[in-house]
Amino acid sequence: MDKxxxxxxxxxxxxxxxxxxxVSDRRTPLDVKHPYLGIECKHREKISKFxxxxxxxxxxxxxxxxxxxxxxxxEKHSSRMYAFLDLDDLVKLLExxxxxxxxxxxxxxxxxxxxxE
Numbered sequence: 001m002d003k004x005x006x007x008x009x010x011x012x013x014x015x016x017x018x019x020x021x022x023v024s025d026r027r028t029p030l031d032v033k034h035p036y037l038g039i040e041c042k043h044r045e046k047i048s049k050f051x052x053x054x055x056x057x058x059x060x061x062x063x064x065x066x067x068x069x070x071x072x073x074x075e076k077h078s079s080r081m082y083a084f085l086d087l088d089d090l091v092k093l094l095e096x097x098x099x100x101x102x103x104x105x106x107x108x109x110x111x112x113x114x115x116x117e
Contacts, residue, residue, distance in 0.1 A: 008043035016091060036094060051084055058085075068093065 002010075006020075009031050013020040018034035021027055032039035051071065058069035071084040 005041070005043045009041045012039060012041050012087070015087060016094075036097075037090075055084060055086070 009020045012018070013032045013034075016032065016034055016037065016039065018032040018037070018039060021031060021033050027033065030038050031041040054071040055069060058071050061067075062069040068089045069085060070089075073082045073084060074080070
């Protein structure tokens, strides 16, 4: 039976339209090969309550105007910022990009959702 992290990587690849790269076949240092995203998967038993609460706050504030809820994180003494959002919302952004560039959509949203672990 596959490890949870392997199943997670497969779900991410399926949901984003990418290809899971097995550890034994490292064509890239990333977990999922994708034309636009550099995907490194991290699967944990629990995600920080701080992050989940922040995303819930962004979701609640985004409903009225149909915005994409996004949490932006930063660290003290650093100019670097990080975005945290639902993967399905990131896929929606990529689909919008395809439409704006007049490209055929290559991503199927909603697949790979049934394997929770």
